[in-house]
Amino acid sequence: MADESPLIRSLRAAVAAAPGDVPLRLHFAELLLAEGRSDEAVTEAAVALQHAPGDAAARALMVRAMGLPPAAPETPVVQERAEAPAVPESPPAPVRPEPKSSFDWAAAEEQVSDVVGPRFLEEPQAEGGDGLTGDAAAWDVDAPGAVRLADVGGMTDVKERLEAAFLAPMRNPELRRLYGKSLRGGLLLYGPPGCGKTFIARAVAGELGANFLTVSLSDVLDMWIGASEKNIHDIFETARRQAPCVVFLDELDALGGKRSRTHNNGLRNVVNQLLTELDGIASGAGNEGVFVLAATNVPWDVDIALRRPGRLDRTLLVLPPDAPAREAILRYHLRERPIEAVDLGKLVKATEDFSGADLAHLCETAAETALLDSARTGSVRLITTKDLLGAAKQLRPSTEPWFSAARNVAMFANEGGLYDDLLAYLKRKRKL
Ligand SMILES: Nc1ncnc2c1ncn2[C@@H]1O[C@H](COP(=O)(O)OP(=O)(O)OP(=O)(O)O)[C@@H](O)[C@H]1O
Numbered sequence: 103m104a105d106e107s108p109l110i111r112s113l114r115a116a117v118a119a120a121p122g123d124v125p126l127r128l129h130f131a132e133l134l135l136a137e138g139r140s141d142e143a144v145t146e147a148a149v150a151l152q153h154a155p156g157d158a159a160a161r162a163l164m165v166r167a168m169g170l171p172p173a174a175p176e177t178p179v180v181q182e183r184a185e186a187p188a189v190p191e192s193p194p195a196p197v198r199p200e201p202k203s204s205f206d207w208a209a210a211e212e213q214v215s216d217v218v219g220p221r222f223l224e225e226p227q228a229e230g231g232d233g234l235t236g237d238a239a240a241w242d243v244d245a246p247g248a249v250r251l252a253d254v255g256g257m258t259d260v261k262e263r264l265e266a267a268f269l270a271p272m273r274n275p276e277l278r279r280l281y282g283k284s285l286r287g288g289l290l291l292y293g294p295p296g297c298g299k300t301f302i303a304r305a306v307a308g309e310l311g312a313n314f315l316t317v318s319l320s321d322v323l324d325m326w327i328g329a330s331e332k333n334i335h336d337i338f339e340t341a342r343r344q345a346p347c348v349v350f351l352d353e354l355d356a357l358g359g360k361r362s363r364t365h366n367n368g369l370r371n372v373v374n375q376l377l378t379e380l381d382g383i384a385s386g387a388g389n390e391g392v393f394v395l396a397a398t399n400v401p402w403d404v405d406i407a408l409r410r411p412g413r414l415d416r417t418l419l420v421l422p423p424d425a426p427a428r429e430a431i432l433r434y435h436l437r438e439r440p441i442e443a444v445d446l447g448k449l450v451k452a453t454e455d456f457s458g459a460d461l462a463h464l465c466e467t468a469a470e471t472a473l474l475d476s477a478r479t480g481s482v483r484l485i486t487t488k489d490l491l492g493a494a495k496q497l498r499p500s501t502e503p504w505f506s507a508a509r510n511v512a513m514f515a516n517e518g519g520l521y522d523d524l525l526a527y528l529k530r531k532r533k534l
């Protein structure tokens with residue numbers, strides 16, 4: 103913040119240097135609160151509580167920082183609040199339901215959303231968007247990001263396979279020379295939705311110190327009627343100019359649509375152009391430093407021509423996050439929420455088969471429960487293990503339907519052992 107006071111600025115730096123120093127952080131939070139920046143104070147108090155769960159001073163400060171503004175007895179809450187300062191300076195006062203009419207939930211929620219910290223976290227910068235939507239540019243290049251494989255929680259198998267099958271040869275020119283072109287193909291990530299394919303692709307780019315160019319094929323195909331081959335070519339031209347660069351083809355199945363089944367000429371041309379580009383990369387000439395990763399939830403719909411040797415010839419199954427990964431994801435989504443002494447171990451056990459996206463949703467649901475509860479009773483409370491476990495019970499893992507479909511393919515259409523990894527997993531989990 104440009105106009106921040108020097109004291110706040112130095113305290114912020116001191117806190118960053120000693121993140122575990124709870125009294126220091128609380129001091130910082132007090133100052134923020136005194137400046138009327140109560141949402142930031144809530145965040146700091148929440149972090150302090152993570153370091154020292156149950157700390158009375160931290161808790162007291164949190165409650166003060168979350169202080170709810172008094173409800174207007176007569177006028178509807180929304181209007182009353184329209185010009186009021188977002189940050190109440192007065193001590194917390196309970197929100198009381200209006201005497202006669204029913205309580206205005208939406209208004210109350212909106213009111214407290216200013217002071218209880220973000221209800222909807224921004225996606226980590228690491229992850230950006232899952233591609234391109236609407237009328238955004240057809241593709242985007244991100245500078246080498248800060249995401250590394252170490253940021254991917256758990257999933258040791260995936261990381262080891264990535265290292266052996268992709269990263270080591272890419273990083274090591276000697277190895278590349280030794281094995282020649284056979285290592286030049288791309289890697290296809292597949293698995294249930296929301297389980298980290300995009301995240302992992304970004305981490306791979308981070309490991310290679312490469313730019314990251316995402317192309318969401320289902321989005322761009324619609325926008326490209328008529329000019330698709332040229333656009334595919336432009337994407338790879340951009341990547342060559344920006345090398346080292348990872349080209350990430352998301353939703354590869356949108357193209358795959360099995361060419362024989364596709365009567366759409368335009369689509370066939372796009373696939374052919376993509377094959378040309380992939381072969382260009384395999385041949386090396388002028389393509390040094392361009393790496394191709396692709397992802398799909400439905401690998402069985404991907405055109406087999408795209409999977410021939412030298413193209414996307416290696417696959418990597420990305421499964422629902424294992425226990426350490428779930429813990430990392432939960433920690434991430436709870437990091438700025440007012441929580442108290444959350445038992446992560448219990449929560450991790452209760453969320454088997456949940457995808458990363460499901461876990462984010464779970465944290466949101468629990469926060470909502472605590473928020474509405476606070477508004478209803480007029481006494482602010484933090485998010486507890488019980489809220490989170492309750493949310494876990496309420497939600498069904500979204501990966502279930504995927505596994506039912508994948509099970510059939512793995513059992514009856516496992517051509518050339520394509521889905522051996524998936525079969526092994528299904529056996530291990532007794533899902534066969
Ligand atoms: N192992 C992990 N460690 C940390 N965060 C993870 C991990 N796996 C997934 N996530 C998080 O889970 C969320 C969903 O992941 P992501 O978008 O990469 O899934 P996806 O497989 O690409 O989904 P889709 O099939 O919908 O495109 C993201 O917020 C991501 O950061």
Ligand SMILES: [Mg+2]
Nearest residue numbers: 232299300352
């Ligand atoms: Mg994705």
